[in-house]
Amino acid sequence: MNDQPTADHTLAGDEQARERLRELRGSIDNLDAALVHLLAERFKCTQQVGELKAAHDLPPADPAREADQIARLRRLATEAKLDPAFAEKFLTFIIDEVVRHHRAIAARPRA
Numbered sequence: 001m002n003d004q005p006t007a008d009h010t011l012a013g014d015e016q017a018r019e020r021l022r023e024l025r026g027s028i029d030n031l032d033a034a035l036v037h038l039l040a041e042r043f044k045c046t047q048q049v050g051e052l053k054a055a056h057d058l059p060p061a062d063p064a065r066e067a068d069q070i071a072r073l074r075r076l077a078t079e080a081k082l083d084p085a086f087a088e089k090f091l092t093f094i095i096d097e098v099v100r101h102h103r104a105i106a107a108r109p110r111a
């Protein structure tokens with residue numbers, strides 16, 4: 001083993017790396033907060049869709065709309081250099097939760 005400090009392993013280099021890690025984690029924290037806020041807004045909209053569907057006896061799930069949304073998100077993911085399979089899994093996870101809410105709203109006893 002070579003005990004000589006390498007360019008990336010000097011005290012100054014290590015301190016720079018720690019500073020860069022702090023910066024990157026600050027951005028990750030901001031992005032995670034934005035994701036939570038965006039998801040909260042999406043669920044506010046889908047909750048209203050669920051109420052509308054239940055009030056008008058429309059089915060809780062719309063597979064054709066889901067397929068369109070998934071295809072669209074896969075295209076956007078590819079353009080953004082995000083794995084489209086991951087984007088599909090993520091959206092499917094969210095949609096499944098939305099449909100679960102819509103079924104619960106439809107099953108609520110009506111006044």
Ligand SMILES: C=C(O[C@@H]1C=C(C(=O)O)C=C[C@H]1O)C(=O)O
Nearest residue numbers: 046049061062063065066095098
């Ligand atoms: C929100 C809706 O309800 C369901 C949830 C969807 C979604 O979260 O994108 C899409 C289709 C539906 O299965 C809708 O019909 O638009």
